[in-house]
Amino acid sequence: MGEEYGRTVVVREFDPNKESEKVEAVERICEVGPSGKLSLFTDLLGDPICRVRHSPAFCMLVAEIGDEIAGMIRGCIKTVTCGKKLPRNRNKSQFTETLPVYTKVAYILGLRVSPSYRRMGIGLKLVNAMEEWFRGNGAEYSYMATEKDNLASVMLFTDKCGYSKFRTPSILVNPVFAHRISISQKISVIQLGPSDAEKLYRRRFATTEFFPRDIGSILNNRLTIGTFLAVPRGSFSPDTWPGSDLFLSDPPESWAVISVWNCKEVFTLEVRGASRVKRTLAKTTRIVDRALPFLQLPSIPNFFQPFGFHFMYGLGGQGAEAAKMVKALCGHAHNLAKEHGCGAVVTEVSSCEPLKLGIPHWKMLSCAEDLWCIKRLGEDYSDGSVGDWTKSPPGLSIFVDPREF
Numbered sequence: 001m002g003e004e005y006g007r008t009v010v011v012r013e014f015d016p017n018k019e020s021e022k023v024e025a026v027e028r029i030c031e032v033g034p035s036g037k038l039s040l041f042t043d044l045l046g047d048p049i050c051r052v053r054h055s056p057a058f059c060m061l062v063a064e065i066g067d068e069i070a071g072m073i074r075g076c077i078k079t080v081t082c083g084k085k086l087p088r089n090r091n092k093s094q095f096t097e098t099l100p101v102y103t104k105v106a107y108i109l110g111l112r113v114s115p116s117y118r119r120m121g122i123g124l125k126l127v128n129a130m131e132e133w134f135r136g137n138g139a140e141y142s143y144m145a146t147e148k149d150n151l152a153s154v155m156l157f158t159d160k161c162g163y164s165k166f167r168t169p170s171i172l173v174n175p176v177f178a179h180r181i182s183i184s185q186k187i188s189v190i191q192l193g194p195s196d197a198e199k200l201y202r203r204r205f206a207t208t209e210f211f212p213r214d215i216g217s218i219l220n221n222r223l224t225i226g227t228f229l230a231v232p233r234g235s236f237s238p239d240t241w242p243g244s245d246l247f248l249s250d251p252p253e254s255w256a257v258i259s260v261w262n263c264k265e266v267f268t269l270e271v272r273g274a275s276r277v278k279r280t281l282a283k284t285t286r287i288v289d290r291a292l293p294f295l296q297l298p299s300i301p302n303f304f305q306p307f308g309f310h311f312m313y314g315l316g317g318q319g320a321e322a323a324k325m326v327k328a329l330c331g332h333a334h335n336l337a338k339e340h341g342c343g344a345v346v347t348e349v350s351s352c353e354p355l356k357l358g359i360p361h362w363k364m365l366s367c368a369e370d371l372w373c374i375k376r377l378g379e380d381y382s383d384g385s386v387g388d389w390t391k392s393p394p395g396l397s398i399f400v401d402p403r404e405f
């Protein structure tokens with residue numbers, strides 16, 4: 001509890017049975033962009049907790065003044081890879097795979113303060129209360145993501161809350177066209193079942209930074225549409241698929257993998273503020289694309305009505321042709337998104353991800369630097385074998401959890 005400008009601010013847990021509408025009203029006023037400019041609206045489809053509820057532990061807090069909701073914050077906790085180590089009993093003559101080092105990390109998202117209550121310390125109060133919940137639940141680190149030019153948010157976290165700039169992955173967005181994308185004849189795309197996908201991810205990507213220890217629950221979540229593997233045609237097929245263990249014991253020279261998550265079920269987006277001319281132009285591109293799909297002309301989806309998207313996660317692969325394999329997988333994901341009536345396919349990868357080359361995206365819709373800031377929550381945690389994670393250099397890849405996108 002605290003006094004702001006003579007009024008008492010109470011920070012407490014959100015009550016989903018009574019407050020969903022009030023909270024969504026605050027979300028809406030927080031999203032009003034400058035007049036005459038394009039702005040992106042998010043519709044949480046009546047469930048304010050939707051962006052954290054699939055995580056192993058989550059919490060949503062509200063700041064209340066009288067009977068008014070002045071702000072809110074969401075947070076979740078999971079165990080992820082923060083480094084790697086060699087196994088203790090390794091036989092020096094043998095090649096040994098490195099093992100992941102895990103930590104419990106918390107993530108803050110969906111912090112909003114109603115415009116009429118800003119600069120009164122409510123945002124800070126919400127972050128402090130959320131961190132208390134994180135500490136109480138054993139989290140060692142807390143991190144958040146923001147646009148790097150969101151001054152209010154960057155200042156709040158770095159200047160007032162002790163966070164430091166950590167990683168700057170890229171959000172890559174590709175529109176879903178009216179035509180299907182044709183995939184190279186030289187590549188086969190095979191769908192893996194969740195347990196095969198889990199084996200493959202654990203064996204090959206468990207040491208990737210932010211790899212979630214509960215990868216199985218993500219792959220088995222109903223929002224995962226599937227995991228897809230691209231291989232050179234003729235090497236493997238769905239009929240000859242031997243399972244991930246045998247595949248990895250003798251893989252083809254190049255291959256790649258992605259999983260697809262259905263964000264459309266969780267929330268929708270809408271671009272507002274576009275002029276009639278822009279909307280008509282976009283519509284014209286769709287009409288032409290629909291009429292002449294064989295030309296494979298890029299068209300602009302109807303972003304001016306609520307639309308959903310698919311998120312590609314767990315992107316990885318190896319070999320000289322891996323980026324081409326990724327391109328084929330993105331084409332496959334595009335076609336799935338088209339079947340599901342989505343407006344876009346989105347992914348987020350490390351800024352130095354070597355496979356980024358294979359991911360088709362429109363620069364004007366993407367964000368080259370999504371700023372992630374991190375803080376160590378307690379000084380009394382052991383440094384373990386990786387030391388203080390907040391000081392570690394970035395790896396080539398990063399695992400972006402679809403549950404929190």
Ligand SMILES: CC(C)(COP(=O)(O)OP(=O)(O)OC[C@H]1O[C@@H](n2cnc3c(N)ncnc32)[C@H](O)[C@@H]1OP(=O)(O)O)[C@@H](O)C(=O)NCCC(=O)NCCS
Binds near residue numbers: 110118124156157160
């Ligand atoms: C970011 C946001 C939550 C801040 O809420 P708030 O209640 O106004 O923040 P506080 O009053 O607690 O501010 C604490 C500190 O943050 C920084 N800060 C907040 N707003 C700022 C602004 N507009 N410009 C610069 N610094 C700012 C200041 O350091 C401030 O301390 P000070 O007032 O003593 O200078 C609010 O602006 C908001 O809802 N923005 C829209 C949604 C959003 O961007 N959310 C963050 C996504 S992660």
